[in-house]
Amino acid sequence: MRFLTAILGLAAALGLVAPAGAGISDTPLPTFSNGHAAQVVALVPGVIKADAIETDVICTNLAPAAVDIGLEVFDVAGVRANHVSTGNGALLAVAPGRTVTIATGGTAVLHEDATIALEAPVTEIANGSARVVATDTRLVCNAFTVDSLHTIQSPNKCSTCKPPALANLGLSYASASPPPPPPPDPSSLCPAAPQSGCRQPTGPGRAMVLLKDRSPNALDALLWKWAGSTPTAKADFGDPFTTTSYALCVYDHTGGTPTRRFAAGVPFGGTCAGHPCWRDTATGYLYVDSARTPDGVATLSLRAAGTAGAKLILQGQGANLPFSGLPLTLPVTVQLTTGSGLCWGANYSSPSANSTGLFKAKSD
């Protein structure tokens, strides 16, 4: 027994026994400094921080909410060289769609948002590994080893300046689940001709539309209001947080037949300034997007009113509005559709303005 203990002690002294909880798969997962638990996103072999070579890991947040992202690096023996729990190698609250880079050190050619300071006992990683951890696994990443010193100079100006060495490390994702599919282009919800059976306004003049087609296009504007008497429940609006997109469809009679002239989409889900673009209200939903993408819509208010019908307001502004020219050929039909058969519409035969820069009308 004493002999076995001596052998194990000697092996440990020689580094032949791995430390408890070692390496990218065995080391317990960390908690970020804000208390959020981390999950493994991807494993990276071949991490190097030695001889002027650094490792950069670039990740994009595909999740619908902000996530904390960290990079843990391990040396040749599997010893973790940094703690994201203290902020070393961590970036908190990375917004949806954003891309960040965490690296073992700064480089001359790439951009780094955070660099890791190796923690004792690790002083160098000649042959290491890493794992990307985050509060959500819906990330897409790439990892490079890169020469930290060289930059790319024009060979015409410096024939002896060598560009940096650069190689991809080929990371492995821990989760086989694919990233969420992007929503469809909501303007495709508008069919080529007006839909039949749309809910109609309470009476003449209870819906209105205003289109301003100006130069420059940044001055373009759209306002549509609709008030109807068909009983409408909040559930009729679907679920704009996860599945239901909307589109405002404008048709005229170019060529004597109903023709789609304009389609402005309002996608489901999405994030605006770190917050959901859609908000739940007592009687419906409110969409707010100051960037007015993809089609120029800034706000859409959906208000159910039980047996009193519904009140809908859509507003847009700017160059993203896909106007295709004014005036319109009467009569004009404007419909708000979800693409699932439910729509709210009205016809406009007597506009108060219908010129090259302005269409303004109340419903028939």
Add this chain to the structure above:
Amino acid sequence: MMGRTVAVGLGFFLWTLAQAGPAAAGPTDTPLPTFSDSKAAVSVYIASGVIKNNNLETDFFCTNIDTVAVDIGLEVFDETGALRNSIAGGSGAFLNVGVGKTVTVGTAGTAQLHEDQAITLNAAGNATAVLRNGSGRVVATSKNLICTAVVVDKLHTVQDPASSTLPPPSLAQLQLVKLP
């Protein structure tokens, strides 16, 4: 009555703008585009690490393995998640790519590689002509594409070492994720 309606509407508009922020962002949150021939796009690949900075550019190569011609496009996003080109406007888009054909779209022309098209960045997001920390999405009218991507030094070329001391360009593959 109409004047009051417009005034109320504008008031509501200004109120909501005051509470708003940037829109849907990034390669999965941004709605898919429609090509200029009115064909709807599907998402085929996404990638992080699209770079256009410090004389590094990113090239995507795609081959049509469908049985019919397809439209192919590359959308690039900057570090804020802002979409920086318009497939609908033709930037980064190829229409009717024949069966078996391969096209290359880059964030700029490079000295070493061939690009069929270079993307012109719009003024969204960081509003600079730089993708220091970008991402990308390959879109098409069919899922039947195979693509690869590289980050490449745009200035250097490979010269015969017997007659030139000029170094070769930096070049590294970019790992793509194919969407189901």
